[in-house]
Amino acid sequence: MESSSHSISCRHRRHRLAPRQATPIHKGPVNCELKIEWAGQGCVWSAAMAQVVLFDIDGTLISTGGAGVRAFGRVFETEFGVANACANTIFAGRTDRGLASDILSEHGLGVSGENIGRIFRGYLHWLEEYLPDDHHEPLPGVRDLLAGLRALSAPPVVGLLTGNHPEGARRKLEHFGLWDEFAWGAFGDIHEDRDDVARYALELAREQLGAELNPGEILIVGDTERDIQCARAIGARVLAVATGNETAADLGRHNPDLLVNSLVEVCAADL
Template sequence: MVRLVLFDIDGTLIRTGGAGVKAFERTFATEFNLPGAVEGINFSGRTDPSIVREAFLRRGITPTEQHFQVFYDRYVFWLDELLHQLDGAPCPGVETFIDDLHHLPKPPVLGLLTGNIRLGAEIKLRHYNLWRHFHTGGFGDDHEDRNTLAAIAKKRGGELIGARLSDDEVLVIGDTARDIECGQAINARVLAVGTGLYSPDQLSVHKPTWAVADLCAISAAEVCR
């Protein structure tokens, strides 16, 4: 039985209308005079720090701790601004699926497993009234590597629950191959959803436990039993 459910954010819980990418672009342009800094960079399933690092290195800038801090301080400002300007919404089935998780006979703890820095995750999910559901997780500012983040999120979830979680007690939900990979790295069950850039057929190649079109297509009880 699943005791901890870890959700990815972008393309899994919400679609922001590109607010995150646009906030990256604005921050590089306004703070570092680097317009177009993220052109050609694949954001899918990656951590914010790894994207920032790649953008700096492409422009020949050594990514120091101070550079990261300046970037994040301005990024969260632009992110909040753009979320209010762009059309976005929770992905199909998300709110009902979360409600169903809360109403299981033994509700699991809900957490996040995301490449977003923690404050960025909070800003995004508060905007869509979803932050209140999540009580633990692993975030981009914990580590640049998604697989390491999965281990961090599992450990924190276990500490919150007060138990060392077995592999079968953890479910990871995501929309990219990297989400599947990081779930598999901790031997968790993995539910892949086709609400991001990839179809269920494309995601199935990476052998998740389930691959569905969206969270309307499968029940909370089925994946948590």
Template structure:
């Protein structure tokens, strides 16, 4: 029986999309407005619609429909696909961990990401990870621009698909940013953070992550952490910040 829902963030948790990922917003801005964006906005841990909306707003653009903005971001990443493949990379251990969890009958494995679903699928397929997660059981930036609300949506979708009630006790969000931690805590999931992005291990633990791992290289440790007894480092003493 599938008893644990594991929800993965994508960028800097499973892979690095490199310049191609960063180019989505200026490319989309140019397509939507016919001009170059003179400045950028923060992106880490946010949804793509929220990032694009802020980028447009800070430059005084207020008449773009959400659907048009989403379509522009999808086109932008598709156009950057060659750069995504050549300059992006899968993070060490990501393939091994996803493969191990995919074959484990205890877990449902999906995504909780700020990426639009189409962009999430493209990123994972580019690096050979797409066949290892159930996209239908996850939640995406295209569902809601506020990440904490995505947790409950993924829990409902996974519950409907697998006949299990998923809640805070049996849902694990895996991410690398303080916003990932906040999404899990507010949305109703345990949080396993990986210190593979800009936020350090001590910051992630202080923000409320239940466990902080340095990376995904130790497949056995990752699987045990995600599908084990759920104890936090404060309770078990096994994991260090």
């Protein structure tokens, strides 16, 4: 699950770019001494060219054991009297705004600003209840990769591109000790379409690094086909990691630029 920004600012704009396809030269486990390259349209893109690295949260950085899904279900039960409201809902890669709108529509409830607000307020309350008390460790390789990125001689900007509500993202990442790792984020409380969150992330990156920033200098890291799709929507590159609900085979069918089983296989120097 998972548009706003915090600096970690809450502005949302749209910026549309034509997608750029890419064909992987290397796919699979990463050798830290290997210079990973991707072939674009008539050019070779080196991973060392990444100026911005944007991470998804759920299934990429952390696993909450379904805390967000349970919180959504509970808020529909307590606020709207609908039991099992999320039984037919696929959460992976979605924005919280899109989820709220779809579940309201499915059960004949008004998709209004008031109802969206009720959902978000209740969701944030129940999320605190469901985050696992006995689990505070991110997914394998996450801490080492983030530390490695910080240690680079010319480190990229490291941020978030997630469907999470910004406050939900903060609470989840603080629970796992990761919130302060990220300079800013584009979040899922405004836009229903993750591609629009990606467009906003591109705009934020250009505000920070200059309007001349090439989208191909942005690397998106995520665990769902929607992460791959939103990267394509802005012409960014994408590293797919099979630590969420989708297998490496599932992700591979969507032709990510790089595919790994977990972030243990990725070296900061390659990004």
